[in-house]
Structures are given as structure tokens and as C-alpha cells.
Amino acid sequence: MLKSHNLKYIAFIIPALVYVSALSIFPAALSVYRSFLTPGGSYTFSNYSALLHYGLVKALIDTMLVSIGALILQLFLALFIAMIMVKPFRGNRLFSSLVIIPYGISTVVSAFIFSQIFSAVGGYANSFIVDFGFRPIDWVATSSSSLSVVVIADYWKNTPLVALILFSGLSGLSPSMYEAAKTDGAGAFRRFFSITLPNLAPIMAIALLIRGVSEFNIFALPLVIIGYNPPLITTLIYEFYQTSSTTIYYSYAASTILLFIILGYASIVLWKGGAKSYER
Amino acid sequence: MSVNSSWKSNLPLYIGAIILSIIFFYPLYVLILITFVPAPLNNLSPYPPQIPPGFTFYNIIQAYSALDLTGPVTRSFYVAMMVGGLSLALGIPAAYGLNKIGVRTANKFIIFFFLINMMPGIVVAIPISVEFLKLGLSNMYGVALAQELVVLPLSIFIILGGFRALPRDLENQARVDGANLPTTMYRILIPMNRSAILVAFLLSWMTSWDEFTYAVIISPVKSTFPVQLYNYVTRAVSFEASAFALTFTIPVIIVAVVLQKYLKSQSFTGGLSS
Amino acid sequence: MTYKLQLQELEKKFGSKTVLNKLSLDVEEGEFMVVLGPSGMGKSTLLRTVVGIENLDGGKIIVEGEDVTRLPPHKRNIAMVFQNYALYPNMNVYKNIAFPLKMIGESKDVIDKKVNEIASILKIADALHQNVTTLSGGQKQRVALARALVRNPKLFLLDEPLSNLDARVRYDARQELRKLQQELGHTFIYVTHDQTEAQSLADRVAVLHNGTVEQIGPYDDLYEKPETTWVGSFIGEYPMNIIDGSVIGREGSQIGFRPSWVNEGDDGIQLTVQLCQAAESGFFIMSTMDGKSITIRVQKRHKIGSTMKFSLRRYNVYTDNRLVEEFGK
Ligand SMILES: Nc1ncnc2c1ncn2[C@@H]1O[C@H](COP(=O)(O)OP(=O)(O)OP(=O)(O)O)[C@@H](O)[C@H]1O
Numbered sequence A: 001m002l003k004s005h006n007l008k009y010i011a012f013i014i015p016a017l018v019y020v021s022a023l024s025i026f027p028a029a030l031s032v033y034r035s036f037l038t039p040g041g042s043y044t045f046s047n048y049s050a051l052l053h054y055g056l057v058k059a060l061i062d063t064m065l066v067s068i069g070a071l072i073l074q075l076f077l078a079l080f081i082a083m084i085m086v087k088p089f090r091g092n093r094l095f096s097s098l099v100i101i102p103y104g105i106s107t108v109v110s111a112f113i114f115s116q117i118f119s120a121v122g123g124y125a126n127s128f129i130v131d132f133g134f135r136p137i138d139w140v141a142t143s144s145s146s147l148s149v150v151v152i153a154d155y156w157k158n159t160p161l162v163a164l165i166l167f168s169g170l171s172g173l174s175p176s177m178y179e180a181a182k183t184d185g186a187g188a189f190r191r192f193f194s195i196t197l198p199n200l201a202p203i204m205a206i207a208l209l210i211r212g213v214s215e216f217n218i219f220a221l222p223l224v225i226i227g228y229n230p231p232l233i234t235t236l237i238y239e240f241y242q243t244s245s246t247t248i249y250y251s252y253a254a255s256t257i258l259l260f261i262i263l264g265y266a267s268i269v270l271w272k273g274g275a276k277s278y279e280r
Numbered sequence B: 001m002s003v004n005s006s007w008k009s010n011l012p013l014y015i016g017a018i019i020l021s022i023i024f025f026y027p028l029y030v031l032i033l034i035t036f037v038p039a040p041l042n043n044l045s046p047y048p049p050q051i052p053p054g055f056t057f058y059n060i061i062q063a064y065s066a067l068d069l070t071g072p073v074t075r076s077f078y079v080a081m082m083v084g085g086l087s088l089a090l091g092i093p094a095a096y097g098l099n100k101i102g103v104r105t106a107n108k109f110i111i112f113f114f115l116i117n118m119m120p121g122i123v124v125a126i127p128i129s130v131e132f133l134k135l136g137l138s139n140m141y142g143v144a145l146a147q148e149l150v151v152l153p154l155s156i157f158i159i160l161g162g163f164r165a166l167p168r169d170l171e172n173q174a175r176v177d178g179a180n181l182p183t184t185m186y187r188i189l190i191p192m193n194r195s196a197i198l199v200a201f202l203l204s205w206m207t208s209w210d211e212f213t214y215a216v217i218i219s220p221v222k223s224t225f226p227v228q229l230y231n232y233v234t235r236a237v238s239f240e241a242s243a244f245a246l247t248f249t250i251p252v253i254i255v256a257v258v259l260q261k262y263l264k265s266q267s268f269t270g271g272l273s274s
Numbered sequence C: 001m002t003y004k005l006q007l008q009e010l011e012k013k014f015g016s017k018t019v020l021n022k023l024s025l026d027v028e029e030g031e032f033m034v035v036l037g038p039s040g041m042g043k044s045t046l047l048r049t050v051v052g053i054e055n056l057d058g059g060k061i062i063v064e065g066e067d068v069t070r071l072p073p074h075k076r077n078i079a080m081v082f083q084n085y086a087l088y089p090n091m092n093v094y095k096n097i098a099f100p101l102k103m104i105g106e107s108k109d110v111i112d113k114k115v116n117e118i119a120s121i122l123k124i125a126d127a128l129h130q131n132v133t134t135l136s137g138g139q140k141q142r143v144a145l146a147r148a149l150v151r152n153p154k155l156f157l158l159d160e161p162l163s164n165l166d167a168r169v170r171y172d173a174r175q176e177l178r179k180l181q182q183e184l185g186h187t188f189i190y191v192t193h194d195q196t197e198a199q200s201l202a203d204r205v206a207v208l209h210n211g212t213v214e215q216i217g218p219y220d221d222l223y224e225k226p227e228t229t230w231v232g233s234f235i236g237e238y239p240m241n242i243i244d245g246s247v248i249g250r251e252g253s254q255i256g257f258r259p260s261w262v263n264e265g266d267d268g269i270q271l272t273v274q275l276c277q278a279a280e281s282g283f284f285i286m287s288t289m290d291g292k293s294i295t296i297r298v299q300k301r302h303k304i305g306s307t308m309k310f311s312l313r314r315y316n317v318y319t320d321n322r323l324v325e326e327f328g329k
């Protein structure tokens, strides 16, 4: 319900609205429009058909695999961290600081570090492996090992955020629920599966939404660590953008596809319950 | 469970905490190793040791003398300042307006801002880059304008949370005392809400300092620190790059630890989750 | 005669809820007007519309003959003390009081002089450089008052300024406030739900009910001669007794009388004592008649459960809840 005197206050929001329209909605629309143009300016679908030649489908599948792998790994680690963070114990502050630090570290820096850990030849990970008497692994030899490296590198920068979200969810759970479960004789595992997990589910969904979208847009990490072998959807777009003034139109087409995947994903998640928790 | 409960009952907790600490500290440890261990013993050897076999400042000295340092630092600094400033210039009025129009309507706008925030950076960055080139806009302004997209929703949300916590009548009192709206903002509302505003500024600043996607697309050369670092890494000057990376990481680590209390608080994660 | 403030048919709705319903009120120069009403009746809303921080849905506000309905608050030159004082926590006492003067661009010297003057009148000169969060409730109230008084506005609005104080401090503050208003000759509109305050402060009391002024006049008039049954039962330490009773020539009317308007006797109306409370002025007997509770004041103690009789020395007659006649005055 917008009363007329509210209009006065909407005026304060207008600069921010204009700003996001000009710098986000307008460029995105431009991408969509130009994806149907040739460099000469006539309409075409050839940008999309060209994408198929350049491995769009594989890039999408790989992106999906990385996203799912990263989400699982991060959720798992973050749950452990959050459960430790809510416990009062000596060293809690130190522990919290230690696990939050990577949140502040530049993606490029963390990409650089992990490229040193998982270098093609040698590297710190291989030092371990060789120390234990195994044969060293060429991490970037196959596309699946390359993708695994990206997934592993991603935990460092992004788990802290997920842990913080889950932490806020856990601190909201009332201790009395646990007391009741204890008196009912529920063991630690039971308590985890019948109290913690179900109560944490809504906030986990939110974490999944936020992280899921960013995972799909993951860019700096694969670019620095594995370059374009194999390309993910974002690095594919970037490669087209860099290559020539013709291929830039392919990047518009790939951008459009990425855009609609994200929009679809976000609206599904929002529809399925997210909207309700927003409205409250 | 009290802080003083015995080590024994907390043993699984400590084991878990220690393992996770190792997992999270190890990459930083590697960065320190590469920076302070003489390169021939270290990342230039095929299987670098986990325990430092030597110690040197040579890498840092080399990095600082051989690589362009001041350029990326100043550019990163200015861009981060611009992004922080933009967050306040756009975020404070927006949060003020949202606080006035009622929670339900405000939430709809907030959802809109967060939805826009999901727009893939690379999708937006390429047309911006192309258009900015046409407009002849300076690259650094372009980078700052684009990076602001990443932080604006959260900034608005944080500042809005601050405004919501203020007693409504303070603003009314100022109006009654004869202050017009800009004066009320400047003398009462902003000073009263300064901690939320400061947090929004710092988070924006930090995000810009780290941001790579927009920076590399809009300004691939003579750019901010992360882009510069990327260029060094691709040119395989890794031990200097690591010295470089470490020195630029330290201020951000400090900010992150300073903000730890806030990051753990409901208002931050609330901002992400609602 | 010209009025200091004229409110003409003010209307205010929140959603579908009408808070002010064609409310009209005139306030004279130098008058201490108390607006009295139960909690949630729109007293604060009334002041907020007068001062301009809440928009009206209809009606006119005229200050010193000038229509200010469309003016923003900072151009109305009306001072208001909010229910919770709304001191600026980021400023010390001195800066709080100086703020309105700064806003009209007074020079430093003038500000300094006026702030010190008002601070000594209100006995807060010692606290001028204290942080406002460290003040006691009474001090906060004085600072809020000082901030309102310092700039000589056309009108003062006070929203339950004493309600946050404890009883003793409130009593003293009330006396001082009245004295101050009389000495300075300002026009006050003072909102409260506390009848004792209305009684001891007001030149006139406006009783708010259902979004309008139901009755206006000196407190004693409201007590003696409530124009509606609602005012009768709202005003007074004990509500006016309202019983059904046909008076000759007026069928279906009601009779209202104060507890003290009765004589105990051997004949008259009979009741059973349910409660007997001792007070300075006698004993208050509580009972029910036809399902309505009534209270009377007598000079003798009665046992609970015993019966007694009383007759009316004085009473008012109401038809359709409006006063039509007074008897025995
Ligand atoms: N901004 C608002 N939005 C919706 N309803 C409101 C608003 N302000 C006040 N109301 C409603 O208007 C009615 C009158 O409120 P108001 O604060 O004026 O009462 P009051 O007489 O001052 O009460 P009190 O003695 O408790 O201070 C109340 O029912 C209140 O809920």
C-alpha cells in the first residue's frame, strides 16, 4: 500500500534504483539484444549456434559440477565450523578469527595460493604425496582433476560466509529444545538429526541460494588456477570477449544463456518458500 | 556447557577445532612459506618442503624493487574509497527512504535490490566495458561504478538496520526544533547511525579491494591490485607475486578480524538471509 | 477575540482506523490547555499533526490567525516535548538546548546567554556539560523542557512530559511547570491521561473521546456537570454512577450521580454492601444494581454483606447519554 505521502520518501530510493538500472539492468538487456546481432548490425541466431561448436554444453555441465561440488563441500565444512563456534570454550575467539580470515582474502590471492599448492608439476600437495611414497599427480592433466582443484580452492574463501550464516541460525535455536531432548534420552547423533538439522533447514536454503548463484558465476578462481582448460561458462565468456571483435558477440550470447539460467534458478528458489520468508 | 568444563568432555570439540583450524590456516601458511623461504629451496624446487628450510627477505625486497607497487596500490586505494563513498552516497538516502515507507513495502525493494545483485558480474561487465570505452570514461571510475553493484544491496540493508534501531522521535524532534531535512540528516540521523554507516563503508571498501571480475574486464591494464597480481601470476613471477600478495592481504585480514564481532552478529547475516 | 491556536475539523486516519474525527478546538493566548483522554485515544497523534510531523487527512490548523496546515514542521515555530523526551544522545546537555537556536542562526554569544539563562531557571546549570545519557529522569525532563523554552516559539506542546517520573518528582515538577507557564505567559497544550495532572495544571481541560473533543471546560465543570455519560464515568477518582431511572416526563432516561451526592437514610434505594473502603472523606461503599456497579460515599462504616439505604441529594438526568437536566444543585 503506497500512500501519497510515501511518494516523497520513494524519491530518496530513486538514485539507488536509477543506479542499478543503469549499471545492471541496462547492460544486461544490452547483452541480450546484442546476442542477436552480427558485428555488422543485422539480426541473427548464428551467435548461439556458434556456441555449440565452442563447447558451450560441456562448459555448462562443468560449471554445474563445480557448483554442486563446491556447495556440498562448503556446507559440510561450514556446518562443523558453526557448531564449534556456538560452543563456549577457551579459544573460541581465536578459532572464529582463524576461520573468518579467508573471507577477507582476495580471490586472486587465494587462487594464487592454491595454484602453488596444486601445480602441474610438484607443488605443496605433491610434496605430501611424495613424502608418503606415492606417485605425484598432475593436477591439471584431466578435466575432472582440474575441476576438483577448483572446488577445493573455493572452500577457503567462501566457507566462512556460509559458516557465518549457519552460525546465526544455530545461535537462534533455543537451548531448552536440547535440554528437553537430553532428558528424553536422545544421544548426540539423534539430537543432531532430529533437532539441529530440521531447524537449520530454512537458513541452509538461504545459504544455498546465495552461494549457489555465486558458485555459478565463479570466475577468478578457475581463470587463475586452470585457465581455459577446461573452460567454465564464465571463463568461456571471458575468452570470447578477449579474442576478437567478432567473438565478443558469442560472449553476449553465452552471457544471455547464463543470465537466464541464474534468473530461472533464483525465481524457482524464491517461489519455493523463499518468498514467504521474505514477506514474514 | 560452561567455559570451565573439563578438557576431557570437550575433547572432540577441541580435536574438531584444531583440524578445522589447520585446514583453514594451511593456505595462509603456504603463502608465508613462499614469501619467506629462499625461492630455490621452495616453489622453484619440484617438491617444496612443508617445514621452512631457510628464511629470507630477498623475495620481498625483490618484489618491491622489481614490480610496480605504488601504481596498483594507489589505484586500488582510490577505487576502494570511491566504492565506499558511493555506498554511502546511494545507501544512506535509500535506507532513509526505505525506513519511512513501512516495512512491507521496504522489504519488496530490498528483495529487488538483492535480486539485481544476483546478476552475473561478467554479464554486466562486458557491455559496461564496451560502453565506457565509447563514452571515454576513465577506467578507474568505471571500475568503481561497477563494483558498487556488488555492495550496494548489503550497504543499504546494513544502514537501514541502523535507522530502524533509532528512536523515531529523534528525527521528529529535530524537525520541530527547526531543522530542515538535510540538516536533520547531517546533524542527527547520520551521527546517530554512524556505526552501521562505518560498517557499510568498511565492507564496501574491503569488497572493492578484493574485487577482480569487474576490474579485469573494465580495466585489464594499469588496474587495481588483484588484476595486477593476476598479470604477474600469468607471467610466472610467483615468488615476488607471493610477497606482493601477502603484504596486500595483511590490511584486509586486520579489517576482517576487526569486523569479526559484527560479522558474527545477527544484523550482518540477517542482511544476507532476509 | 483572536485565538492563539484554532483547530478546525481535523481528520486523521491510519489505514481504516479513524483516530481524529472532525476534531475542533480553540486555545486562548496564555492558556494552559490540558488534553485529557484514555491511552490510545489519539492524544499524541493530535499533537503530532499540530506540530506538523504527521500529515492530516482533512481540516485546518491556524496559529495566530495564520493557516499553517501545509507548512513543514521547521517553519511552524511550535515547540514540542515528546513523550520520551527525545534528547539527542550524540550531544551533551548544552548542545541539546542550543540546537533550536543554532537552527535559527543565532550568534554564539546569544546562544550562550540564552542557554545559561534557561538552564538556571530550570536548575540544570550544573549539568550543562554532562552527557544526556547519564541524566536522571527528572533532569532529562528539564532538559527537554529547556530545549523547548529556549527559543521563544508561538506555542508549546507537551506530550505526557511527567509520565516517566516517579511520584514525588512528578508532584514537584507539576508545581514548577505551572509556575513557569504563568510567569512566562506562554500558551501550553499539555496532553495526559492523568486526571490529577489535569486538575492541578489546567485552565481548561479538553476531554478526547472517539477522535473528537467530547467536552471542554475547567476541570471542576467537567466533574460537576459532565455533558455526556462517558465524560461522567471517565472524570473523577470514582466514575459517576449511571443508573436507569425514569424521571417524570422523560421516559428511558438515565440518572447520574457522584458518590458524594447521596444521603444515607432509613428509606430510599436499598443496596447490599460488597466492599467498604475507608478514605479521608468517609467510607466508599461499592455494590451492584441491575448489573451495574455503583459507588457511594457515606460517613459510617458498614459491614460487608449488610444492607443499607440511601437517597439522592443531587443528580443529573441524561437522555441518549447527553445531559438534559440537573437536579438539587
Ligand atoms: N504511525 C501509526 N500507524 C498506525 N497507527 C498508529 C500510528 N500512530 C498511532 N497509531 C494508532 O492511533 C491510535 C492513537 O495513538 P496515539 O499514540 O495518538 O494515542 P495516545 O492517546 O497518545 O496514547 P498514549 O496515552 O498511550 O500515549 C492508536 O490506536 C495507535 O495504535
Ligand SMILES: [Mg+2]
Pocket (backbone or CB within 6 Å): C043, C044, C045, C083, C159
Ligand atoms: Mg501518546
